[in-house]
Amino acid sequence: MKLYDCAVAPNPRRARMFIAEKGLDIPKVEVDILGGENLQEAFLAINPRGLLPVLELDDGTRFDETMAICHYLEELYPDTPLLGTTPVERAQIECMQRKMEFDGMIATSEVFRNQPDNENFCYRSLPGVDDLPAIEGLIVRGTKTLERFFYWLEKFLDGNRFIMGDRFTMVDITAVCAVDFAKWADITIPKENTNTLRWYEEVSSRPSAKA
Numbered sequence: 001m002k003l004y005d006c007a008v009a010p011n012p013r014r015a016r017m018f019i020a021e022k023g024l025d026i027p028k029v030e031v032d033i034l035g036g037e038n039l040q041e042a043f044l045a046i047n048p049r050g051l052l053p054v055l056e057l058d059d060g061t062r063f064d065e066t067m068a069i070c071h072y073l074e075e076l077y078p079d080t081p082l083l084g085t086t087p088v089e090r091a092q093i094e095c096m097q098r099k100m101e102f103d104g105m106i107a108t109s110e111v112f113r114n115q116p117d118n119e120n121f122c123y124r125s126l127p128g129v130d131d132l133p134a135i136e137g138l139i140v141r142g143t144k145t146l147e148r149f150f151y152w153l154e155k156f157l158d159g160n161r162f163i164m165g166d167r168f169t170m171v172d173i174t175a176v177c178a179v180d181f182a183k184w185a186d187i188t189i190p191k192e193n194t195n196t197l198r199w200y201e202e203v204s205s206r207p208s209a210k211a
């Protein structure tokens, strides 16, 4: 098994954190997104969409979505569960996971990728192989969505150590990756969001956050 990875990118980081929390040692192949390596022939043979991360099994089977990678590894290595242990927990985690991903990760992507003055990304409104010039209106949409993300994150963390309660889960991984990704778009945790600031401090100090 090996993970096609990119050290600076937020979705590969989600996979790396998940793997680190599980205590797994999966070899990594670094692909340089900023240098455009993901859009070159060699990587497009691995993932024609040009996106990372990708988990490749020894028989050549590949998974090119972060959550699919996590679900697969959770099934293989159920110890230290990160996606829930009962049908109810799993469904609850899935609900929250999607909020963090859509309102946090994807909204940041909208803000970050649609700035006409961002030299590296101004023609990459869409991640991957499709060239699409920046669409400035998406900055407004993404910024508003991130306000919603931070508002709800603060509420979910009220009285909770982690987003789902006492136990660290994939939801925390996606959320902390989204919070750090939002910094790329100069958006940070509002200073009055004390629950979120406390949670961020704790989650960021886990060894997996540095993976």
Ligand SMILES: N[C@@H](CCC(=O)N[C@@H](CS)C(=O)NCC(=O)O)C(=O)O
Binding pocket: 009, 010, 011, 012, 033, 038, 050, 051, 052, 053, 064, 065, 066, 067, 124, 126, 127, 128, 129
């Ligand atoms: N839905 C995919 C999204 C993957 C994705 O967008 N990856 C970004 C890195 S965070 C990427 O590969 N970008 C390539 C590019 O911008 O050209 C997942 O969750 O894995």
